[in-house]
Amino acid sequence: MDPLRIGDIEIVMLEDGAGPFFADRKEVFAAATAEQWAAADTYDPGALLPDGRWQLRFRCFALRQPNGRTILVDTGIGPADAPAASWAPVPGRLPAALAEAGIAREDVEIVVLTHVHTDHIGWSVTGGRPYFRNARYLLQAADVTALEEARSALLDRLLEPLRGTGQLDVVTGDRGLAPGVGIVATPGHTPGHQSVLVADGDDRLLVTGDLLVHAIQLLHPELGYAHESDQSAARAVRVRLLRELRGGILATPHLTEAFVRLAG
Numbered sequence: 001m002d003p004l005r006i007g008d009i010e011i012v013m014l015e016d017g018a019g020p021f022f023a024d025r026k027e028v029f030a031a032a033t034a035e036q037w038a039a040a041d042t043y044d045p046g047a048l049l050p051d052g053r054w055q056l057r058f059r060c061f062a063l064r065q066p067n068g069r070t071i072l073v074d075t076g077i078g079p080a081d082a083p084a085a086s087w088a089p090v091p092g093r094l095p096a097a098l099a100e101a102g103i104a105r106e107d108v109e110i111v112v113l114t115h116v117h118t119d120h121i122g123w124s125v126t127g128g129r130p131y132f133r134n135a136r137y138l139l140q141a142a143d144v145t146a147l148e149e150a151r152s153a154l155l156d157r158l159l160e161p162l163r164g165t166g167q168l169d170v171v172t173g174d175r176g177l178a179p180g181v182g183i184v185a186t187p188g189h190t191p192g193h194q195s196v197l198v199a200d201g202d203d204r205l206l207v208t209g210d211l212l213v214h215a216i217q218l219l220h221p222e223l224g225y226a227h228e229s230d231q232s233a234a235r236a237v238r239v240r241l242l243r244e245l246r247g248g249i250l251a252t253p254h255l256t257e258a259f260v261r262l263a264g
């Protein structure tokens with residue numbers, strides 16, 4: 001796939017894996033109607049397996065500046081022993097996808113983790129060491145707090161190794177990362193969920209993270225998803241951003257098509 005460009009930023013899709021999700025999709029989108037499912041399945045037939053299960057892609061995106069500096073958004077499901085191994089189709093193939101795109105892991109200067117679910121942080125730390133050794137890793141403070149309150153295994157698997165090498169940057173709210181690239185706080189899926197906006201005038205692309213996880217939320221942004229930590233906050237930010245981004249492009253981790261252009 002040819003990379004997209006917004007201004008002088010190149011957006012490279014990197015697929016780490018694909019596979020069925022364990023959840024019953026009718027249960028996790030409990031409010032969706034039969035008509036809404038029919039429309040979503042027409043829009044994204046690749047997300048429905050013949051046996052009725054939900055097929056997910058697991059993607060990361062690299063944002064490349066003209067000087068070769070690279071921002072990586074999310075790190076996928078990870079290697080065979082990653083925290084997502086209990087449910088996701090590990091091992092992922094992000095290292096091969098990076099190599100195919102001509103991106104050395106040393107080129108990655110910033111890793112934005114949209115949130116701390118295991119299918120988005122997989123290659124962040126491998127063998128107890130940060131995989132991207134020259135990168136700052138950006139997480140929202142509210143997600144760090146949520147991990148601490150839950151006494152999550154990710155404190156040891158993810159945060160401690162990043163803190164140990166001084167590579168963890170805990171941020172709050174929106175922040176510019178490079179000319180035309182910035183973090184947008186999109187809380188709801190998790191308390192500290194964040195997305196990344198690339199903009200050049202009216203030309204805009206949002207790397208969504210899990211602002212939406214299925215095409216049914218693209219067609220019906222008001223639909224909540226059971227694994228959102230705050231469904232009403234998630235709904236509000238999804239409805240608002242999809243309206244503001246009309247005519248722009250979404251780069252999504254989980255839909256069958258990596259890039260979706262919103263109607264103007």
Ligand SMILES: [Zn+2]
Nearest residue numbers: 117119120210
């Ligand atoms: Zn996800």
